[in-house]
Amino acid sequence: MKIKGAFSPDIIAFCCAQSAYQAADTAGSMRISYPENIRVIRVPCVGRVDVLHILRAFERGADGVLVLGCHDEACHHLSGNTRAKNRVQKANTLLQEIGIDGKRVEMFTLAPNQGSRFARIANEVNERIKELGPSPVKSAD
């Protein structure tokens, strides 16, 4: 077991290949640092992210999940980001029902050039998940 003070949460970030993934690249290119425990998964569009994917992430030990897509009205696939938003809400309620804080899943929108915004989101979410502590799924092992 890890000591609480040194808790470093595992966070999965589903990133849209058109925007958020490139924003993560931009953050790196600008040498803006963010916690290394955030792991990026590249998806063709956040509309590809299923509630199931989010829940599976928790099942496999993630402490938090981020869904990062394009800004409102700027989705290359028109409705991908709004669909993702709804799914994140759905995942929130489902998690809440089984006793995991729904706040562990969040959705944000950004543009490819917003590297600093990506880093800011990553830092903020990391702090929030740290506050919440390890996922109950993890400690159940």
Next chain:
Amino acid sequence: MDSELRLGVFLCDCGNTLSKAIDFSTIKTDLENLPDVTYVNISHDLCLETAQKAMQKDIEDKGVNRVVVAACSPELYEKGLISVIQAAGVNPHLLSIANIREQCFWAHPDKTKAAKKATTQIKLALNRARFLEPVEKTRIPVNRDVLVIGGGIVGIEAALELSNLNLKTTLIEKEAILGGKLNQFPNLYPLQVNPEEMLAARLKDITERQNIDVLTSAELIDVNGEVGNFSARIKESNEEVVRNFGAIIFASGYNTQFSSQIYGFELSNNIITQSKLEEILKFSSEVKEIPKSVCFIVDVSGEHSRVSTLSALRNALGIKEKFGSEVCILCRNLKIDGAGLEKLYRDCRNNGVLFIKFDHLPEISKQNGKIKIEVEDVLVSEEQVSISYDLLVVEETSVPPPDSRFLSSALNIGLDTQGFYQENNIHLYPTASNREGIFFAGNCHADLDLMRALTEASNVALNAYQLLAQEKITVEAERVIVDPNKCRFCLTCIRACPHHAIREVEVDHEKMAAQIVDLACQGCGICAVVCPAKAIKCKDGSDEQILSELEPFGEHV
């Protein structure tokens, strides 16, 4: 595909810059002990041709059938690497990239932590590689005819450009004659050349072209099919014809409308619209009572005000020249972004045209047969100014053509909040619709002056040509597939698809199923998520591939 997995891993230390932080040789031995890993190689510059040649040779020699690369972001060199593995005989979809530069070493200053993350990322990419599936290319024959909707100057220009590119074009126009807005208001469009002459030259040109078919008094009713094979129902003077096209260009323009709701008053003999003024100026010698003072008001209703602003500037000058009246232009934000327009504005000022900027719409009332305007002058005095004029020329609002709402739902193309056609992405794909093979040009989707609209007409013709340059389009076949046995034909995917890329097919006796149209599909994967029966599979980003990246976590590595 061969059943045996032969994974080849190529680690790139970016010209030795990453090797200071991470020890690739231990990772190499580590990886070599993993099952199915056939070959591990350390390179310094996979972006360079020599290294890529070596990589290609290694893939061929070692019989690698899945390639994993740990290097910079796939946004940079994915395409190059794909051509390398393709040259080595591996399907382009069997490449998995671990982004260890931008998203590891460049983002995390702590070298040990970054190295740990990089190791995980490489293993995850290996995990993903196991679930990659090949996608074959196929060539689909297409119809090379193009339909242009709208016989205004933009439609005409697009048709001429397409004809230059040897594509057979059908131009349909709702009215009985071609020319659109330019017939009614030649002065609306500021140009060095005379718009009437320009239009006449183009109309003459169009009649001489063999490969342009003009249908006047014709309207589009419905379109079936997908890019490359659209079938359009066109009503041509009470007769219905069906024609097939490979691409469709909307150049249906816009309408203007005076909205008394915005102003709070109706038109009268001394409150007229800009188009009425155009008429008056056209027959200026017949004007009996010359107005001593004229006031224009523009930019009252938001975004679409470029054309009306230019028209006000031009006509203000016209009035000065012809009648010598006192002229004032009330504006919120003067849009004069274009070649020669700054000069037009200066000419106006030099000729004594007065400009007053407002934030809030001025109060307008009638007093002793004159128009009394009370406006807060935001630039000079910041005080309420009261002025009176003989004639007020009001801006008409641009409204979308009346059939745009109907056509957008019939064709499943998007509209913006004002009802104009919505481009796929205003910055990246300014003339593309959400559907492959349907394009927009001119003022049916954007606020453009004539020069910009003409440029767009040429661009859109090139876009269509890019698609239909050859008799057959090369496309990736079955990148997304529907399992007809699982499909319950609930139509959810057909409704959800943003690109209208799913059609219904009969698979078996009376059994219907959804089918992805390879030509129109853009691979977003929305259908795979919404399908309640999980019958749809994206080969690029399948559930297995996404889930494979969720492991291993933290210390479980």
